[in-house]
Amino acid sequence: MANTTEYRICPDSGLQFHKPAETLMKANAVAAVVFLLIGGILALLVTLTRWPAVHLLPADSFYQALTAHGLDMLIFWIIFFEIAVLYFCSSTLLRCRLATPRWAWLGFALMLIGAVTTNVAILRGRSSVMMTSYVPMPAEPVFYLGLILFAVGALIGCFVFFGTLVVARAERTYEGSIPLVTFGALTAAIIAIFTIASGAIILIPTFLWSIGYISYIDPLMYRTIWWAFGHSSQQINVAAHVAVWYAIAAIVFGAKPMSEKVSRGAFLLYILFLQLASAHHILVDPGISSEWKIFNTSYAMYLAVLASMVHGLTVPGSIEVAQRLKGYNKGLFEWIRKAPWGNPIFSGMFLSLIIFGVLGGISGVVMGTEQINIIIHNTIYVPGHFHATVATGTTLAFMALTYFLIPILFRRDMILKGLAKWQPYIFGLGMSGVALFLMGAGTLGVPRRHWDIGLTGNVLGYEFPGSAYLLLGLAAISGILAVIGGGAYILITVGSLLVGKKLPGREYNDKPTALKMPIATAIEGHGGIGVGGFAAPGTLIFAFIFLALFVVYYAINWKYLSSVWPLS
Amino acid sequence: MSAILPPSRAIWWKQPLDRVEGTWIIIALLWCLIMFFMMPYWHVYGKQNTPSEAYRITPAAFQAKAQEVVDKYTVRTEGEGQYPVVKPPAGSDIYLIGRLWQWWPIYELEKNQTYRLHISSMDWQHGFSLQPDNINLQINPGYDMVVTVKPDKSGTYAIICNEYCGIGHHTMVGRIYIK
Numbered sequence: 001m002a003n004t005t006e007y008r009i010c011p012d013s014g015l016q017f018h019k020p021a022e023t024l025m026k027a028n029a030v031a032a033v034v035f036l037l038i039g040g041i042l043a044l045l046v047t048l049t050r051w052p053a054v055h056l057l058p059a060d061s062f063y064q065a066l067t068a069h070g071l072d073m074l075i076f077w078i079i080f081f082e083i084a085v086l087y088f089c090s091s092t093l094l095r096c097r098l099a100t101p102r103w104a105w106l107g108f109a110l111m112l113i114g115a116v117t118t119n120v121a122i123l124r125g126r127s128s129v130m131m132t133s134y135v136p137m138p139a140e141p142v143f144y145l146g147l148i149l150f151a152v153g154a155l156i157g158c159f160v161f162f163g164t165l166v167v168a169r170a171e172r173t174y175e176g177s178i179p180l181v182t183f184g185a186l187t188a189a190i191i192a193i194f195t196i197a198s199g200a201i202i203l204i205p206t207f208l209w210s211i212g213y214i215s216y217i218d219p220l221m222y223r224t225i226w227w228a229f230g231h232s233s234q235q236i237n238v239a240a241h242v243a244v245w246y247a248i249a250a251i252v253f254g255a256k257p258m259s260e261k262v263s264r265g266a267f268l269l270y271i272l273f274l275q276l277a278s279a280h281h282i283l284v285d286p287g288i289s290s291e292w293k294i295f296n297t298s299y300a301m302y303l304a305v306l307a308s309m310v311h312g313l314t315v316p317g318s319i320e321v322a323q324r325l326k327g328y329n330k331g332l333f334e335w336i337r338k339a340p341w342g343n344p345i346f347s348g349m350f351l352s353l354i355i356f357g358v359l360g361g362i363s364g365v366v367m368g369t370e371q372i373n374i375i376i377h378n379t380i381y382v383p384g385h386f387h388a389t390v391a392t393g394t395t396l397a398f399m400a401l402t403y404f405l406i407p408i409l410f411r412r413d414m415i416l417k418g419l420a421k422w423q424p425y426i427f428g429l430g431m432s433g434v435a436l437f438l439m440g441a442g443t444l445g446v447p448r449r450h451w452d453i454g455l456t457g458n459v460l461g462y463e464f465p466g467s468a469y470l471l472l473g474l475a476a477i478s479g480i481l482a483v484i485g486g487g488a489y490i491l492i493t494v495g496s497l498l499v500g501k502k503l504p505g506r507e508y509n510d511k512p513t514a515l516k517m518p519i520a521t522a523i524e525g526h527g528g529i530g531v532g533g534f535a536a537p538g539t540l541i542f543a544f545i546f547l548a549l550f551v552v553y554y555a556i557n558w559k560y561l562s563s564v565w566p567l568s
Numbered sequence: 569m570s571a572i573l574p575p576s577r578a579i580w581w582k583q584p585l586d587r588v589e590g591t592w593i594i595i596a597l598l599w600c601l602i603m604f605f606m607m608p609y610w611h612v613y614g615k616q617n618t619p620s621e622a623y624r625i626t627p628a629a630f631q632a633k634a635q636e637v638v639d640k641y642t643v644r645t646e647g648e649g650q651y652p653v654v655k656p657p658a659g660s661d662i663y664l665i666g667r668l669w670q671w672w673p674i675y676e677l678e679k680n681q682t683y684r685l686h687i688s689s690m691d692w693q694h695g696f697s698l699q700p701d702n703i704n705l706q707i708n709p710g711y712d713m714v715v716t717v718k719p720d721k722s723g724t725y726a727i728i729c730n731e732y733c734g735i736g737h738h739t740m741v742g743r744i745y746i747k
Contacts, residue, residue, distance in 0.1 A: 180571040250570035260580040286713035287622030302600035309596040377704040378730040447730030459647035462726030566615035
C-alpha cells in the first residue's frame with residue numbers, strides 16, 4: 001500500500017513512477033548495458049577473427065570469446081533489459097505500486113550472480129562450449145549453475161510482474177482492460193515462464209551430469225528441450241520488442257492501435273504458437289518424423305508468422321493514421337516522409353521494425369521450412385538470421401526505448417544529441433550488413449562457429465569459393481560499423497547518466513495519482529483520412545512490397561534446394 | 569486511446585476491423601497456407617527431403633559396421649595412409665563415422681546410384697556439411713542416421729564439420745568422390 005512518499009509524476013510525460021519500481025528498472029537497465037558492453041567488446045574480437053584477412057584471435061580464445069559473446073548478448077543483456085520493460089509496463093503504465101519489491105531485488109541479485117558466475121566459468125577457459133552447450137561436450141559445473149541461478153532470478157522477475165498486474169486490478173488503478181503494450185509485455189512474460197521452465201528441465205540434469213550424479217544425457221533429448229529454452233528465449237524478445245514498437249508509436253505519435261482486437265489477437269497467437277519454433281533447430285536431426293517437423297516448424301500452419309505479419313502492418317499502420325490525422329494526409333507517403341527521422345526514439349524503432357521484418361522475418365521462415373533447412377542448417381546463415389532478428393530487431397528497439405527513458409526514468413538530459421540522432425542509422429546499417437553478408441556466406445556453405453574456413457593443415461582440405469571470403473570480409477567491416485554504433489549507444493547512455501544535466505521533477509508524493517494524458521495526445525477515430533477508403537494505404541503498399549520480396553526469396557530457396565543431391 | 573493506455577472502449581472487441589487490416593490478414597493467411605502445404609507437397613513431388621529413418625546404436629557397434637564395409641571394399645588409402653578409400657557396390661549400406669576430429673572413411677560412389685548412407689558420431693555432436701553442394705545434417709552420438717542419397721553430379725566433395733566440437737573443430741574435414 002502507498003504509505004510513504006513513494007510516487008513521482010514525470011512532468012514531461014505524465015507517467016507515474018513508484019520509487020521501488022523505478023530503482024529496480026534503473027538497476028536492471030544498467031546491468032543490461034554493462035553486459036551489452038562486455039558482449040560488444042567480444043563482438044569486435046569475434047568479428048576480427050572471422051575476417052579471414054585479419055584472423056585476430058587464436059582458436060581457443062576465439063571459441064571462448066564466441067561462447068561469452070552469445071550468452072552476454074542473447075541472454076544477459078536482453079533479459080536484464082526485459083525485466084526493466086516488464087516493470088515499466090506494469091507498475092508505470094498501470095500507475096500502481098510494484099508487487100513485492102524485495103522479491104524483485106532477490107531476483108535481480110540472482111540474475112546478477114548467475115550472469116557473473118557463467119562469465120567467470122567461461123573466462124577460466126574450460127567452458128568454451130558455445131551458448132548451446134550441447135551434451136556430451138562438457139562445461140565446468142559452475143557454467144550451468146550460473147545459468148540456472150540467472151533463470152531463477154528472471155522467473156522471480158516474471159512473477160513480480162504478474163503480481164503487479166494483480167495489485168493494479170485489486171487497487172483499481174486503471175479502468176477496463178490493460179493497455180495493449182502491457183498486454184504485449186504479458187505475452188512476453190507468459191512465454192518467459194515456458195522458456196525458463198524448459199531451461200530448468202534440461203539445465204538442472206545437465207548440471208547434475210557435470211558433477212557426476214547422472215551418468216548419461218541423451219543428446220537428442222537435450223537438443224529438443226534445450227531449444228524449447230534457447231529458441232523461446234528469443235520469442236520473449238519478439239513479444240517484448242513488438243510491445244516496445246507499439247509503445248514508441250504511442251509515445252512519439254500518440255498512435256492508437258488500428259483495432260485492439262487485431263493487435264491483441266496477434267499477441268494471443270504468439271502465446272499459443274510461437275514456442276513451437278524450437279523445432280527449427282532439429283529439422284535435420286536423426287529420427288524425427290516429417291509430420292512432427294512440418295506441424296511444429298510452421299507454428300501450426302504459420303499462425304505465429306501471421307501474427308508477426310499483422311504486427312508488422314498494424315504498428316506502421318497506426319503511425320500512418322496518427323500522422324494523417326495530424327494533417328500529413330497528402331498522397332500515399334507524406335506521413336512517412338514527414339516522420340521525425342532525426343528523433344532516435346522513432347528512427348530506432350522504425351529501423352528495428354523494417355530490418356526485423358524484411359531480413360530477420362523472411363530469412364527465419366525460409367530457413368525454418370522443413371526441407372530448405374537442409375541447405376542452411378548450421379551454416380553461417382544462421383547467425384546472419386539472428387543478427388537481423390535479435391541483434392537488430394530487439395536490440396535496436398531497446399536502444400530506442402532507452403532514449404525515451406533517459407529523461408523520463410532517469411531524469412537526465414541526454415548528452416551528445418547529435419550523435420544520438422545518427423546512432424540508430426550507424427548501428428542499423430552495420431548490423432544489416434552483418435546479417436546480409438553472413439546469410440550470403442552461409443548460402444555458399446560457410447560453417448558457423450568455425451575458426452578457420454581455410455582449413456589449413458588438414459590433409460584433405462577444401463577451398464571455399466573466393467566470394468565466400470569476400471562476403472566474410474564485408475560482414476566484418478559491417479560488424480565494425482555495428483560495434484561503433486553500439487559503442488555510441490553505450491557512450492550516450494552511460495554519459496547521460498553520469499554527466500547529463502539533472503532535470504527537475506524528481507519529487508515524490510505519497511499517493512498514486514489517477515490517469516493523466518501522457519506524452520503526445522492520443523488520437524481518436526480515423527474519419528476522413530486516407531486514400532480510396534483505406535485509412536492507411538501507404539502501409540498497405542509497404543506490406544505488399546514486403547510480401548513480394550518474401551515470395552520471391554522463398555521461391556529462390558526452393559529452386560536452390562532442388563539443385564542439390566536427391567536425398568531422403 | 570493510445571497503446572500505452574487502457575482501451576477507450578470498455579467493450580473493445582466489438583470495434584470493427586479496419587479495412588486495411590482485414591485485407592492484409594486475408595492475404596497473409598493465404599500466404600501462410602501456401603507455405604504450409606508446400607512442405608507436404610515437396611515430400612510427394614520433391615527429391616530433397618529431410619531423412620527421418622534412424623536407429624539407436626552404440627558407438628562401438630556403429631564402428632564395427634563401418635569397419636566391416638571398409639575391410640571389404642577398400643581400394644586404396646589417402647591422406648598419409650589415415651583414410652581408406654572405400655568403393656562399395658551401388659545400392660548398399662555404407663557407414664560414415666564422425667569423431668574428434670575427422671570424417672572416416674573416404675567413399676568413392678557412382679553417379680546416379682542410390683546408397684543408404686549411415687552417419688553417426690563416436691563422441692560429441694558433429695555437423696555433416698557436404699560442400700560445395702551444401703547439404704547439412706546434424707550428427708548425434710548414439711543415433712544411426714540413415715540418409716538415402718543419390719549423388720547426381722560427379723566430382724570431389726568435402727565434408728566439413730559445422731557443429732562446434734571443441735578445439736579441433738575447424739580441422740575436421742572428410743571427402744567423398746563421385747565418379
